[in-house]
Amino acid sequence: MRALHARMVVFFLCVSVAATADASSLLPVRKAGHWQLTTVAATFGMKTLDACISASDPIVTGIGDKNCTASDVRIMGDERYVDVICRTDLGRETISTVLTGDYKTWYRAMSKITFDPPQNGVAHLGVTVDGKYMGSKCSF
Numbered sequence: 001m002r003a004l005h006a007r008m009v010v011f012f013l014c015v016s017v018a019a020t021a022d023a024s025s026l027l028p029v030r031k032a033g034h035w036q037l038t039t040v041a042a043t044f045g046m047k048t049l050d051a052c053i054s055a056s057d058p059i060v061t062g063i064g065d066k067n068c069t070a071s072d073v074r075i076m077g078d079e080r081y082v083d084v085i086c087r088t089d090l091g092r093e094t095i096s097t098v099l100t101g102d103y104k105t106w107y108r109a110m111s112k113i114t115f116d117p118p119q120n121g122v123a124h125l126g127v128t129v130d131g132k133y134m135g136s137k138c139s140f
Contacts, residue, residue: 026072026073026075026080027058027059027060027073027080027082027099028059028080028099028101028103028107029055029059029103030053030055030057030059030103030104030107030131030133031053031055031103031104031105031133032053032054032055032136033052033053033133033134033135033136033137033138034050034051034052034053034133034134034135034136034137034138034139034140035050035051035052035053035131035132035133035134036048036049036050036051036131036132036134037049037050037051037129037130037131038129038130038131038132039127039128039129040127040128040130041125041126041127041128042125042126043122043125050134050140052138052140059099059103059107059109060082060084060095060097060099060109061084061095061097061111062084062086062093062095065086067086067087067088068084068085068086068087069084069085070082070083070084070085071083071084078100079098079099079100080098080099080100081096081097081098081099082096082097082099083095083096083097084097090115090117090119091115091116091117091119092115092116093113093114093115093116094113094114094116095111095112095113096111096112096113096114097109097110097111098110098111101131104133105132105133106130106131106132106133107130107131108128108129108130108131109128109129109131110126110127110128111126111127111128111129112124112125112126113125113126113127
């Protein structure tokens, strides 16, 4: 369970993605600079970290990874929905994410990860990432 914890913290705190051309063109782009990311999940509580984000850094986990495929991004009002399916040594992970925000001062990413088969007894994991723009300089 501890390895899964560490993996999920890194998974979401990095908030890293690679994207297919179709899906990535519809994903929002965060303003470049210093962002404070607060991640909340039932399994590890709340964690806050500072990240230096460039305009080219993707916002959704798994898109573009060679072991992952993304569906089309769906836009409904001010929300964007994207599903990513990844194959790992342990099985399949389906990551469903809803994004909202202005991406210049704040954003929220709410993700549900489904593990097939369950990993360490965990079949589903929910994670919310709140991003707050702190400024253009990354001096931390």
